[in-house]
Amino acid sequence: MVTITDISKACGVSRATVSKALNGAADISQETAERVRETARRLGYLPNATARTLKMGRSYNIGVLFSDATGGGISHEYFSMILESVKAEAERLGYDITFISRDLGKRPMDYYEHAKYRSCDGVVIASADFQDPAIVRLAHSEIPTVTLDYSFDSRSSILSDNVRGMEALVRYVHSRGHRKIAFLHGEMTSVTQKRLASFKKTCAQLGLEIPPEFIRPAVYHDPRSSGLQTRALLELPERPSCIFYPDDLSFLGGMSELERHGLSIPQDMSVVGYDGIPLSQVLRPRLTTYRQGAESMGREAARLLVEQIEQPDTWLPQTITVAGELLPGDTVADLNG
Amino acid sequence: MVTITDISKACGVSRATVSKALNGAADISQETAERVRETARRLGYLPNATARTLKMGRSYNIGVLFSDATGGGISHEYFSMILESVKAEAERLGYDITFISRDLGKRPMDYYEHAKYRSCDGVVIASADFQDPAIVRLAHSEIPTVTLDYSFDSRSSILSDNVRGMEALVRYVHSRGHRKIAFLHGEMTSVTQKRLASFKKTCAQLGLEIPPEFIRPAVYHDPRSSGLQTRALLELPERPSCIFYPDDLSFLGGMSELERHGLSIPQDMSVVGYDGIPLSQVLRPRLTTYRQGAESMGREAARLLVEQIEQPDTWLPQTITVAGELLPGDTVADLNG
DNA sequence: ATAATGTACTTAATCGATTTAGTAATGTTC
DNA sequence: GAACATTACTAAATCGATTAAGTACATTAT
Numbered sequence: 001m002v003t004i005t006d007i008s009k010a011c012g013v014s015r016a017t018v019s020k021a022l023n024g025a026a027d028i029s030q031e032t033a034e035r036v037r038e039t040a041r042r043l044g045y046l047p048n049a050t051a052r053t054l055k056m057g058r059s060y061n062i063g064v065l066f067s068d069a070t071g072g073g074i075s076h077e078y079f080s081m082i083l084e085s086v087k088a089e090a091e092r093l094g095y096d097i098t099f100i101s102r103d104l105g106k107r108p109m110d111y112y113e114h115a116k117y118r119s120c121d122g123v124v125i126a127s128a129d130f131q132d133p134a135i136v137r138l139a140h141s142e143i144p145t146v147t148l149d150y151s152f153d154s155r156s157s158i159l160s161d162n163v164r165g166m167e168a169l170v171r172y173v174h175s176r177g178h179r180k181i182a183f184l185h186g187e188m189t190s191v192t193q194k195r196l197a198s199f200k201k202t203c204a205q206l207g208l209e210i211p212p213e214f215i216r217p218a219v220y221h222d223p224r225s226s227g228l229q230t231r232a233l234l235e236l237p238e239r240p241s242c243i244f245y246p247d248d249l250s251f252l253g254g255m256s257e258l259e260r261h262g263l264s265i266p267q268d269m270s271v272v273g274y275d276g277i278p279l280s281q282v283l284r285p286r287l288t289t290y291r292q293g294a295e296s297m298g299r300e301a302a303r304l305l306v307e308q309i310e311q312p313d314t315w316l317p318q319t320i321t322v323a324g325e326l327l328p329g330d331t332v333a334d335l336n337g
Numbered sequence: 338m339v340t341i342t343d344i345s346k347a348c349g350v351s352r353a354t355v356s357k358a359l360n361g362a363a364d365i366s367q368e369t370a371e372r373v374r375e376t377a378r379r380l381g382y383l384p385n386a387t388a389r390t391l392k393m394g395r396s397y398n399i400g401v402l403f404s405d406a407t408g409g410g411i412s413h414e415y416f417s418m419i420l421e422s423v424k425a426e427a428e429r430l431g432y433d434i435t436f437i438s439r440d441l442g443k444r445p446m447d448y449y450e451h452a453k454y455r456s457c458d459g460v461v462i463a464s465a466d467f468q469d470p471a472i473v474r475l476a477h478s479e480i481p482t483v484t485l486d487y488s489f490d491s492r493s494s495i496l497s498d499n500v501r502g503m504e505a506l507v508r509y510v511h512s513r514g515h516r517k518i519a520f521l522h523g524e525m526t527s528v529t530q531k532r533l534a535s536f537k538k539t540c541a542q543l544g545l546e547i548p549p550e551f552i553r554p555a556v557y558h559d560p561r562s563s564g565l566q567t568r569a570l571l572e573l574p575e576r577p578s579c580i581f582y583p584d585d586l587s588f589l590g591g592m593s594e595l596e597r598h599g600l601s602i603p604q605d606m607s608v609v610g611y612d613g614i615p616l617s618q619v620l621r622p623r624l625t626t627y628r629q630g631a632e633s634m635g636r637e638a639a640r641l642l643v644e645q646i647e648q649p650d651t652w653l654p655q656t657i658t659v660a661g662e663l664l665p666g667d668t669v670a671d672l673n674g
Numbered sequence: 675a676t677a678a679t680g681t682a683c684t685t686a687a688t689c690g691a692t693t694t695a696g697t698a699a700t701g702t703t704c
Numbered sequence: 705g706a707a708c709a710t711t712a713c714t715a716a717a718t719c720g721a722t723t724a725a726g727t728a729c730a731t732t733a734t
Contacts, residue, residue: 054387117383284596385691392718
């Protein structure tokens with residue numbers, strides 16, 4: 001391994017001079033700086049992030065904490081899109097990405113300890129359970145954090161606009177003449193609460209009365225669960241004309257169930273998803289859904305975090321709500337006229 | 338930050354003793370060791386991976402290099418499943434994961450330099466282009482590597498069994514009476530070559546003559562491309578009875594195209610995918626496909642890499658072929674009888 | 675001519691841990 | 705009781721970089 005010591009010997013200057021020359025310090029002559037840089041190139045010098053981190057107390061490394069209910073993580077498309085965009089933006093800003101997990105080999109650790117252990121400058125947190133004490137501990141620590149889809153007091157966060165997203169969907173469906181709308185919701189997280197509240201509020205504003213049996217609990221990203229709930233809806237004495245699914249993937253469970261009952265979409269039943277994953281627009285019929293701005297969310301999360309890291313004095317907690325976009329698709333029948 | 342120095346002061350012993358006590362060295366008395374550990378706990382001591390890395394020359398950090406053609410990366414389900422399993426196994430073995438990319442902020446870097454810069458103990462490489470000089474450089478460097486779906490000389494690798502996978506699909510389709518089989522393949526990587534060769538060989542073994550216009554180039558994970566090729570196939574004077582798609586996602590493009598022609602699956606046209614992503618088994622009809630053992634591949638990659646890192650003397654390059662599994666699905670009609 | 679200023683370096687401490695070599699204080703053996 | 709071994713520690717070097725403080729030497733001001 002070539003170190004600054006090797007360069008200093010080759011150039012006949014001190015290690016301090018080499019370090020300064022490579023970092024463009026002012027008190028090094030043009031001449032010397034050039035000679036040092038040339039030698040570094042010739043010897044194939046590579047800086048050592050570890051040594052730099054130790055001395056400077058800055059790792060230029062961002063932790064990413066993705067935990068879903070099952071302990072799995074990044075395989076859901078929504079998560080991987082966010083991860084991808086966090087990574088891209090972080091790299092643009094000169095930061096690397098390391099995953100933060102519980103436990104590392106035999107060493108028991110919580111998230112905070114792991115982030116400290118790796119000297120992360122900050123952490124982006126996405127979780128299915130923000131009540132988890134380990135997450136709370138990290139989010140309340142001195143480590144800069146940005147949370148996705150949840151806000152802690154006095155901390156930065158990125159929210160997808162669940163309220164407006166759900167409102168847009170309800171208004172769209174209503175505009176196409178639907179009055180009996182069923183709503184399958186995921187586990188009761190804060191996101192779910194927002195969507196459900198927005199659903200009810202918008203329905204009320206539009207003068208729609210939604211019977212309680214039209215609002216049913218399902219599970220995110222679980223086609224089976226929404227298949228079961230779809231069946232339950234179909235067995236009601238009065239069926240809805242449109243079903244809202246917790247997310248695009250869940251809709252697929254509903255789709256098979258509808259098919260099994262000989263119902264076709266959207267002629268016999270209209271459906272709506274949520275998330276707007278690429279798949280939803282490749283399916284035929286194209287799914288009517290609301291695309292969360294996953295790329296923007298990841299990008300903004302990285303941006304906000306780096307801002308907090310690099311301007312600790314002027315920084316103030318900030319919540320950015322990222323707008324999404326209604327994808328009309330072809331799964332909501334037009335009942336007008 | 339609590340360091341071993343703080344503990345040594347609190348305990349009235351030297352830093353060396355603290356270090357040894359915490360690492361369970363033999364030449365520390367039970368008594369002292371216990372006192373040190375208790376003090377460490379009381380003060381909330383956390384080891385510093387950076388300092389340890391610098392001194393020991395081992396980071397317990399594994400680089401993951403995922404590059405697809407578009408420069409994007411992890412959003413394809415196959416990749417994210419592998420990433421997830423690499424991560425899980427690496428963590429089990431006591432290693433963290435850092436992404437390796439080209440360039441970091443303003444610093445231009447290639448993969449090898451990045452991995453060195455972060456002191457990665459080893460790198461798992463998945464790429465759409467193993468000809469890329471930057472990848473070749475890394476794979477030929479002194480850094481331990483394991484490649485996925487490609488083998489470099491004298492280096493470890495994990496291969497999904499494309500040969501047997503394709504053979505299984507052809508034989509299955511053949512057993513259901515199909516004789517006119519079309520094959521849409523992805524970009525000409527080594528994986529594609531293996532699948533194509535296996536397709537041709539198995540067809541030959543079964544006495545099937547495949548006209549050249551039945552074998553067409555498409556693009557992986559691109560429904561549009563396979564939609565176009567599907568149309569081209571349908572316009573042939575003699576249509577195939579079954580179409581092989583490059584992967585499950587590509588099939589979706591074919592699906593819409595078939596629908597547009599009023600053909601239903603599998604009555605009017607049989608289809609086969611590749612990958613066996615969860616989605617394929619949620620669709621109705623369930624897609625006939627071959628599931629690559631993505632979890633096993635990731636797990637074995639991490640295992641092999643850590644082996645190489647921890648036993649550099651006894652280690653020998655190794656290639657593990659991970660078997661997959663035919664998922665029969667419902668998209669291949671039975672033409673027999 | 676002397677002091678003040680500026681330039682281009684070097685010295686040495688430091689970040690937090692690990693580890694080799696060394697040292698006292700015991701215990702053991704003949 | 706002298707020689708040797710064992711136990712339980714400590715001192716100091718080290719990993720690769722950054723940086724505050726110091727030092728020559730040349731230049732400018734008074």
